[in-house]
Amino acid sequence: MKFSFRPTEGAFYELFSKAAQNLVKGTGLLNELALPGADVQSVSDRLSDVEHDSDEITHTLYKKINSTFITPFDREDIYQLGSHLDDVMDHLEAVGNLLYLYGLTELPSLPREMHELVTVLDQQAKITADAMPRLKSMKNLEEYWIEINRLENDGDRAYRMLLVxxxxxxxxxxTVLKMKEVADELEAACDAFEHVANTVETITVKES
Amino acid sequence: MKFSFRPTEGAFYELFSKAAQNLVKGTGLLNELALPGADVQSVSDRLSDVEHDSDEITHTLYKKINSTFITPFDREDIYQLGSHLDDVMDHLEAVGNLLYLYGLTELPSLPREMHELVTVLDQQAKITADAMPRLKSMKNLEEYWIEINRLENDGDRAYRMLLVxxxxxxxxxxTVLKMKEVADELEAACDAFEHVANTVETITVKES
Amino acid sequence: MKFSFRPTEGAFYELFSKAAQNLVKGTGLLNELALPGADVQSVSDRLSDVEHDSDEITHTLYKKINSTFITPFDREDIYQLGSHLDDVMDHLEAVGNLLYLYGLTELPSLPREMHELVTVLDQQAKITADAMPRLKSMKNLEEYWIEINRLENDGDRAYRMLLVxxxxxxxxxxTVLKMKEVADELEAACDAFEHVANTVETITVKES
Known part of the structure; x- marks a missing residue:
């Protein structure tokens, strides 16, 4: 295996940013489902495309870890951050896929609380994408993880009311069982954003 | 940020002990639900209060990690122990909250196996609270994690019979779906106590 | 505690291999359930026996970590590998146990997708057992974890179609709720095999 001895940190930050930008695409697609007459199959297909793209980013990241001599922070933390970003995408894709597979969109409308959860996810995606480039300077990240945690609490509440x-x-x-599966994926995506933020917090604490 | 250079280990052990004592309060409140004519809303509200208190303990702990130069053991392990203790509380609060939200207490009585799970949790909470002060000397902790694992097995069995x-x-x-949600939180609390014990085991092994 | 100062690496690799071979026994037992007239109680009992055996292997491994001065790789990674192998077994045992407890075998037949999941697990078990001895040389392991991940994707798809x-x-x-519990354990076993493979990947990356 060829090692590059000159630190090429930039590539890592770029991959994290790309992965997070894909999450913004993902939650944007879920937002489309709230529109009347949304084409669920098309949304589900496009989510799968974004998910494949995220998979490639993750694989590129993993290869980069193995072939780089000096990494900007602990190899394991880079792994974890990459894999948590990937987890979020998996859950977002599952939401679209399940809605389509279960034919849930033949219902007159999805429960309001489900859209609330998507709104929370959309906000989490945006501030995550905003935060990733700041990993380079390790500055002004605290506000990011505090906000993610606050949003995760909002998500928890919305999830609980959705089950009620x-x-x-x-x-x-x-129908309850089908929607519960979708709700669980939405909630898992919310949690996964928190895991991303926790990893960023861990990295920042170690480096400070 | 102001760093304290003199090791102030005591504060860490105190925070762990306080967090564990809150879990004893939590399981005590769940025990009240077994009494005839229990006021579920009041139990749920008081659980939320204890949970808020636990959140503050966790935040104090995290701040302390970041502002202390020499920690009694690995920063990451302190984080993990704090966050697992916090997880237990979250699940205990969810139990009370869901019982109330779903109106499950209008049933003539909850299944016996649910109370068995609460009894297991109550025992786990008490021996966890007993064990925390022993972290200082790192002595006599093995019996604690063995007993937690044994109780977790009891909890698993009770959970399985509850589902049957x-x-x-x-x-x-x-009604089955609602009670399943409550059962899952009880079982997750049982597991979370085991994660606390596993972290204590990891710390002890490293220091030995 | 008595420490051995001479590295006795061999014992670790042997324990990992034994644990993985038990998983092959476990999935083999689940395969029996696809046969007409399978004796579910007997399968469930034999799965419990194999699971007890795996528990002993795990405990022996943990003791060995604590009493060995020089371990072949990071103590924590040995722990994690052992505990993930143990997790797989727990899920396999749960499948047999739940099928028996819920009396699901009185159905004329289990859904085809459930057998597909068992087939995936059986393949994962076999290549895991094949890979464990290669930990010693740290060679030719990449194909193993790539294949496990591919199988896990197959499992995911089968699980999704099972829910549909x-x-x-x-x-x-x-009946749906009972079968969902079994399906969740099958899927968790699939995931747990992936966690084993991820740990092997992490170890290999560190050592390379």
Missing amino acids: RLFSGEYDAL | RLFSGEYDAL | RLFSGEYDAL
């Missing part, structure tokens, strides 16, 4: 709605008797049992 | 009961046909599908 | 089938209206709500 699902279990209220408004829907039949099988 | 829930799926037996005794309850309608929506 | 379960939610299709073919089964009553309680």
Whole structure:
């Protein structure tokens, strides 16, 4: 394996930024589902495309870790950050995919609380994409992880109220089960954004 | 940021002990739910109060890690121990909150296996609170994590039998789904106590 | 505690190999369930036996870590590899146990997608058992983790289609809930194999 001895830190930050920008694309696509007459199959397909792109970014990142002699911070932390960003994308893709597979979009409308969760995810994606370039200077990151945690709390609350709605008797049992799967992926995406932020916090603490 | 150069280890052990004592309060409140005519809203509210208190302990701990030059053991392990203790509390609070939100307490009684799980959690909380002060000497901790693991196995068994009961046909599908959510939080709390114990084991092994 | 100062690496590799061979036994037992007239109670009992054996291997491994002065790679990675191998076994045992406890085998047959998941697990178990002895030389491991990840993707797809089938209206709500529990354990086993492979990857990267 060829090692590059000159630190090429820039490439790492660029890959993190690209991965986070893909998450913004992902939540943007989920936002489309709130529009009347949304084409769920098309949204699901485009989410899969973005997810494939994210997979390639992750693989490039992993290869870069193995072939770079001096990494900007601990190899394991780079791994973890990359893999958490990848996790978020997996959950976003699952949401679109399940909505399509379960035919849930034949319902007159999805519960309001589901759209609230998507809004939270969209905000998390945007501030994550904003924060990634700041990894280079390790400055002004605290506000980012505090805000992600605040949003994750909002997401938790929305998720809890979504379940109350699902279990209220408004829907039949099988529809409840299908929507619960979607809700769980939305909530897992919310959590995964928090894991990204926690990793950034860990890195910052170590370097400070 | 002001660093203290003199090791102030004591503060760390105190925060761990306080966090664990809050878990004893938490499981005590869940125990109240087994009493006839329990006021679920009041229990849920008081659980939220204890959870807020735990959040503050966790934040104080994190700040202390960042502002202390010499920590009693690896920064990351302190983080992990604090965050696992916090996780337990989150699950305990969720139990009370969901029972209240779903109106499950209008049932004549909760399944026996649910109370068994609460009993397991109560024992786990007490021996965790007993063990935390022993972190200072790193002595006599093995019995603690062995017992936590044994209790976690008991909890697993009770959880499995609870699901058998829930799926037996005794309850309608929506009630089953609601109680399953509560059961999952109880089981997650059981697991989270085990994660606390595993972290203590890891720390002890490193220091030995 | 008595420390051995001469590296006894061999014992570690042997324990990993034994643990992985037990997983092959486990998936083999699950394969039996696809046969007509399978005796589910017997399969579940034999799975429990294999699981107990795996528990002992894990404990022996942990003790060995604590009593060995020089370990072949980071103590924490040895822990993690051992605990992930143990996790797989726990999920395999749960599958047999739940099928038996819920009386699911009184159904004329289990959904085809469930057997597909077992087939994936069986392949994962075999290539994991093949890879463990190669840890010694740290050679030719990349193909192993790439294949595990590929299989995990297959498993994900099978799991998703299994849920579509379960939610299709073919089964009553309680049967769906029972089979969902089994499906979740199968999928968790698939994931756990991936965690094993990720740990092997991490170890290899560190040592290279």
